[in-house]
Amino acid sequence: MKRLASIAFATAMALFLQGCAGWQSALDPKGPAASELAWLIWFFTGLCAVVWVLVMAALAVPLMMRSRQHAEPLTLDASSDNRKLRVVMTAVGLTAVILVGLTLLSFFANRTLAAIGSDAALTIRVTGHQWWWEVRYEDATPSRILTTANEIHIPAGEPVRLLLTSTDVIHSFWVPSLSGKLDLIPGRMNVLDIKADKPGVYRGQCAEFCGAQHANMGTFIIAEPRAKFDAWWNDQLQPAAAPTSDEAKAGGELFLKRPCVMCHKIGGTPAGGTVAPDLTHIASRQTLAAGTLTMSRGNLAAWIADPQGVKPGAHMPVVDLSGDELNAIVAYLEALK
Amino acid sequence: MSSADLTSERDLPPEREASARGDIAPERDGPRDTGMDDASLHRWLARTWRTPPGIIGALSSVDHKVIARRYLITAFLFLCLGGLNAVAMRIQLSGPQRGLIGPDLYNQLFTMHGVTMMFLFAVPIVQATGIYLVPLMVGTRNIAFPRLNAFGYWVYVSGGLFAWVSFALSMAPDVGWFAYVPLSGPEFGPGKRADVWAQMITYTEVSSLAVAVATIVTVLKQRAPGMSLDKIPLYVWALLVTSFVVVFAMPAVMITSTFLILDRLVGTHIFNPAEGGDALLFQHLFWFFGHPEVYIIFLPATGMVSSIIPAFARRPAFGHLGLVLSLIAVGFLSFGLWVHHMFATGLPKLGASFFTASSMLIAIPNGVQIFCWLATLWDGRPVIRTPLLFVFGFFFTFVIGGLTGVMLASVPLDLQVHDTYFVVAHFHYVLIGGSVFPLLGAAYFWFPKITGRMMSERLGRWHFWLALVGFNAAFFPMHIVGLWGMPRRVYTYPAELGWENINLFISAGAVLFFLSFVLFAFNLVHGALRGTPAGDNPWDAGTLEWATSSPPPSYNFARIPVVTNVEPLWAERVALPVASGLRVDARELIISTVAEAHPDIREKSATPSIWPLLAAIAVGATFLYSIFTPWAIVWGAAPIAVTLVGWFWPKGDPEDEE
Incomplete structure (x- = not known):
């Protein structure tokens, strides 16, 4: 049994170390909030492990003993019970001290976290939908307000304020390597400040069960140097690229004739639907359907041809398209960089 | 009410009463047990207390032991169903992007798993154990309100069938x-x-409220003479506190579910933010019940631990008073922590921090219990048998669950692990470690009392090790994968996140854990059919349930014992003193005073009746109908009224006419 246990432990440790390098891990912090939290997690874990070992040691004591001290269960040794009482009282006292310490630690960690975003200059409104994220960059100049989906570009090294809400059910925004999670609740607005120390792509996903496709509601925070971020914003403000090839032109016209236009917006065209992700620059994004598929011509075609096969229960309906029509629409969308 | 012949003894200490067997008032209204020889006493009581023969008779039974056995078997079947749900989910999650189970079925599976385990297994089984043991432990002949108790079982069965038939219909x-x-x-x-x-x-x-009320009254008013508050066994204390928690917590969830069905059926907008309602209100109401719910499941298990440890450590529990006060403290504090389930909803930070403090606080009474149990074991090498092994398993796992609970109590830390597999790991360590392991220990411990036969010790040890290894293999890695960012309630996950190996490992552990229950089921059946006869008190334990035969007769005790110690069988090695004066031709109980347990009056206990079953059918049909139309309440009121009138129809006893 011991052998089995040690093999299991070794396997677990190996798995553990392998996974620390994940890009969606609370143990792999890439920002000040997550770093503070990772430290807190390790501290609590260490202390709890010590307590557990002590309790197990106390449990092992009687197993080491040889025999009983008394034959009749009601004949008790008063002095031994007094000794036990002292031990128990000490243990309870220590428990209380540890708990008060942890409460204070947790309280001050919370203050540290609250201070991270106090000087955030950039505000992004994130609205949860079944099963994608609407991302709106706020700006004092109305023409600079930008709406996109699922991928959130931020300037690295700067705190960013996220305003979280939902129009349907409750979702929870969680990018573990940057910060703890916070819910998106219809009728309420929550504020989450995040900061990425370095440029990089940090994955997150919805953490509050939100229906059929809760599992496929991913998001990405893409932290870039300030200049690159500003350039990205300016690019995204441009209307959609006009199609160049004949196939793409046909695709653009088809898009407007088919039900696609009822839900999706493409800037610079009559397509103005707002219940589904904005597609103005869809091809500039790394994934499709909120992290479900990587962006490619094949995946675009697969998603349009069979959304219910890719993401069962998703609100994207099956649109009846011939093979040529599908290719045309894909060619059009693929060029929307 | 019958005149209380025993009241003349009120001023006497209970010990005297026992010796005063002969001087109770003369028979007036029927034969009494006073001075009756054992053989005719048995004949009388067996005829008075029996469950009537035939199917109708069986369905009419109000014997707490019969009802409890049904509860235990039904709850065990639901455990198996809930376990199969879990195995199905683990097969789907054993690899990334597996297509075995789609989201529609998966979401039903995890919902049914949770609902079944919480409402159809855990709460009913701890209450059922109480229904069986509490009347025996307090030395009375039946639970209070036996028909209400029977009604509770039938309502529970209909609720369980309702849920599982819906599942079979994919709704x-x-x-x-x-x-x-x-x-x-x-x-x-x-x-x-x-x-x-x-x-x-x-x-x-409805069913657990019925059981709670019956348990409270049994404990407060039906204790054997002499069992003053300080001599109540710890298990009975645990059930008493749990029952009070049930009485105060359950209404909150009934309000929640009623508001929800009103929103859905009648068009109220209680939870609709667009119409001035509030979605968060639901969470507050639900968790005001939901957190005490955890303690409803856990506290009876602590009572089991407090029964098993003294029996094998061969001494009364160390710190009896401390253990009782801890139970009561946990009962109260459990109502002050619900917000720690809602830290991620963006509550005001200072308010949330208050709930960090209160959640930490509940660790203190729980710590007191753990330390007292450990101290009980320190007198020397305990007798190591399967029930005690499971108690060791309880320490091993529950302490981990308690400590991760301390982590979850911290607001900032919780925001990283909330709604991830870390939380899944935590609450399985608390619920399985804290409640199922003691329950398994309790099954081995009290099985001989219920069936008269022992379960196999050899198989029991295999079962224990398989369960311990399987459980930890399945649930410990979940802490890790949760920290790696895996949220709970996902039917699949992408391959690129590196979660596949650990999930495969978890699934293998889950299968192992499931197999341990197959072994357990085999041991139960084998023990019931082929086990060695147990005798009255196979463990030489000290509480009253071991004073009667195994299995106990329908009337529990031929003569009501008089209690002189918290472990009466250890204090009175030769023979328990007994009280007498109860009629043997009618179902009479001793009603005693709340604090001192002086015998106060004689009270009749209800006779078997088919009406509780009929009332439960009427209530069940009304609830079922009410998911389609609110008019169900109106139409259902008539049959419910008819069955209740039948149930409470006066029987023409002198007592009723008084």
Whole structure:
């Protein structure tokens, strides 16, 4: 049994170390909030492990003993019970001290976290939908307000304020390597400040069960140097690229004739639907359907041809398209960089 | 009420009463047990207390032991079903992007798993154990309100059938066991699935309220003479505190589910933010019940631990008073922590920190219990048998669950692990470690009392090690994968996140854990059919349930024992003193005073009746109908009224006419 246990432990440790390098891990912090939290997690874990070992040691004591001290269960040794009482009282006292310490630690960690975003200059409104994220960059100049989906570009090294809400059910925004999670609740607005120390792509996903496709509601925070971020914003403000090839032109016209236009917006065209992700620059994004598929011509075609096969229960309906029509629409969308 | 012949003894210490067997008032209204020889006493009592023969008779039974056995078997079947749900989920999650189970079925599976384990297994089985043991431990002949108790069982069965028939029809709830709005509301939860959740809650809550009321009254008013508050066994204390928690917590969830069904069926907008309602209100109401719920499941298990440890450590529990006060403290504190389930909803930070402090605080009484149990064991090498092994398993796992609970109590830390597999790991360590391991120990411990036969010790040890290894292999890695970012309630996950190996390992552990229950089931059946006869008190334990035969007769005790110690069988090695004066031709109980347990009056206990079953059918049909139309309440009122009138129809006893 011991052998089995040690093999299991070794396997677990190996798995553990392998996974620390994940890009969606609370143990792999890439920002000040997550770093503070990772430290807190390790501290609590260490202390709890010590307590557990002590309790197990106390449990092992009687197993080491040889025999009983008394034959009749009601004949008790008063002095031994007094000794036990002292031990128990000490243990309870220590428990209380540890708990008060942890409460204070947790309280001050919370203050540290609250201070991270106090000087955030950039505000992004994130609205949860079944099963994608609407991302709106706020700006004092109305023409600079930008709406996109699922991928959130931020300037690295700067705190960013996220305003979280939902129009349907409750979702929870969680990018573990940057910060703890916070819910998106219809009728309420929550504020989450995040900061990425370095440029990089940090994955997150919805953490509050939100229906059929809760599992496929991913998001990405893409932290870039300030200049690159500003350039990205300016690019995204441009209307959609006009199609160049004949196939793409046909695709653009088809898009407007088919039900696609009822839900999706493409800037610079009559397509103005707002219940589904904005597609103005869809091809500039790394994934499709909120992290479900990587962006490619094949995946675009697969998603349009069979959304219910890719993401069962998703609100994207099956649109009846011939093979040529599908290719045309894909060619059009693929060029929307 | 019968005149209280025993009241003349009120001023005497209980010990005297026993010796005063002969001088109780003369027979007036029927034969009494006073001075009767054992053989004719047995004949009289067996005829008076028996469950009537035939199917109708069986369905009419009000014997607490019969009802409890049914409860235990039914709850065990639901455990198996819930376990199969879990195995199905683990097969789906054993690899990334597996297509075995789609989201629609998966979401029903995890909802049914949670609902079944919480409402159809855990709460009923701890209450059922109480229904069986509490009347025996306090030395009385039946539970208080035996018909209400029977009614509770039938309502529970109909609620369970309702949920599982819905699942068979693929219309089971798919919104999680806490069914947050708006996902479960009228707009985003079409069909009848969320209605099934809401009404299933109502069934099971009605039944557990019935059991709680019966338990409270049994403990407070039916204790054997001499069992003053300081001599009540710890298990009985645990059930008493639990029952009070049930009485105060369950109404909150009934309000929640009723509001939900009103929103869905009648068009109220209680939870609709667009109409001035509030989605978060649901969570507050639900968790005001939901957190005490954990303690409803855990506290009876602590009572089991407090029964098993003294029996094998060969001494009374160390710190009896401390253990009782801890139980009561946990009962109270359990109502002050609900917000720690809602830290991620963006509550004001200072308010949330208050709940960090209160959640930490509950660790203190729980710590007191752990330390007292450990101190009880320190007198020397305990007798190591399967029940005690499971108690060791309880320490091993529950302490981990308690400590991760301390981690979750911290607001900032919780924001990283909330709604991830870390939390899944935590609550399985608390619920399985804290409740199922003691329950398994209790099964081995009290099985001989219930069946008269022992379970196999050899198989028991295999079962223990398989369960311990399987459980930890399945659930410990979940802490890690949760920290790696895996949220709970996902039917699949992408390959690129590196979660596949650990998930495969978890699934293998889950299968192992499931197999341990197969072995357990085999041991139960084998023990019931072929086990060695147990005798009255196979463990030489000290509480009253071991004073009667195994299995106990329908009347529990031929003569009501008089209690002189918290472990009466250890204090009175030769023979227990007994009280007498009860009629043998009618179902009479001793009603005693709340604090001192002086015998006060004689009271009749209800006779078998088919009406509780009929009333439960009427209530069940009304609840079922009410998921389709609110008029069900109006139409259902008539049959319910008829069955209740039948139930309470006066029998013409002198008592009724007084």
